[in-house]
Amino acid sequence: MQPPTLQIVRPPAAPQPLLRVRDVSLAYRSAARTVRATHEVSFDVHRGDRFVLLGPSGCGKSSLLKAVAGFIAPQSGSIELDGQAVTRPGPDRIVVFQEFDQLPPWKTVLENVMFPLLATGRLARGAARERAQHWIGKVGLGGFEDAHPHTLSGGMKQRVAIARALAMQPEVLLMDEPFAALDALTRRKMQEELGRLWEELRFTLLFVTHSIEEALVVGNRILLLSPHPGRVRAELNSHQFDLHSAGSAGFQEAARRIHGLLFEADGAAPPAAQEQVYRVAI
Ligand SMILES: Nc1ncnc2c1ncn2[C@@H]1O[C@H](COP(=O)(O)OP(=O)(O)O)[C@@H](O)[C@H]1O
Ligand SMILES: [Mg+2]
Secondary structure, three states: OOOOOOOOOOOOOOOOOOEEEEEEEEEEEOOOEEEEEEEEEEEEEOOOOEEEEEOOOOOOHHHHHHHHHOOOOOOEEEEEEOOEEOOOOOOOEEEEOOOHHHOOOOOOHHHHHHHHHHHOOOOOHHHHHHHHHHHHHHOOOOOOOOOOHHHOOHHHHHHHHHHHHHHOOOOEEEEEOOOOOOOHHHHHHHHHHHHHHHHHHOOOEEEEEOOHHHHHHHOOEEEEEOOOOEOEEEEEEOOOOOOOOOOOHHHHHHHHHHHHHHHHOOOOOOHHHHOOEEEOOO
């Protein structure tokens, strides 16, 4: 008789991150010089995370986002989405930029939101229209389907960009300072609505900002980057904060501590970190 054998009914639960960024160094090369943008940055984003890249202007946040989007390739290190190396842009990673001119001005709101669905062959025209209308409603722009971007406020344009991105149902929504050019009240409202959308849909968000308050409000995890070239200073859990806690003593204290970590830290960065630009031997 065979001895009883153990039956494996499911593989061990491996909490694989959705997005895995490992030791990513980014640089811009031209004939005369190389500008380093990040140095060996690593982080993991899990499904449903609201992961924030926070650091001063020029520390390489946008460059990191572009690398994740597949627009630029790392000099060294690796980026994997769902176990697959990121080598080019794809509909599984959609970016919302800061600039209001990210919407083609000759297309209406409806056409703007439909466009990627059609261009990628994701949906036929009728289904794309239906899906676009759904998302336009979700971002509060029902009734503006036939408007052209130049007739919309900055906040409304950003809503269109968000609807266009979410309509594609990307694996990760990438946002690069999407609210930075908005007035303070609109920014707050947009942060609130992004939070509301996330509560409903639980999408995965990779969000870039240089605002400590915005990072605390938007993120559940925050990666702090040093000045250029960006290196990881620290990673923080921030799920306990939201817009409602914004003014509270705990929130202020967290903001103060992050400020310290970002700007008053240690001087521990090695000399190379200050060396942003160097000549390339030819
Ligand atoms: N296309 C580019 N060509 C050359 N240098 C660039 C380019 N884009 C960004 N940089 C440089 O890379 C560094 C990081 O830039 P960026 O990623 O835009 O930072 P952040 O988004 O944090 O402000 C900066 O020194 C910036 O000047
Ligand atoms: Mg930037």
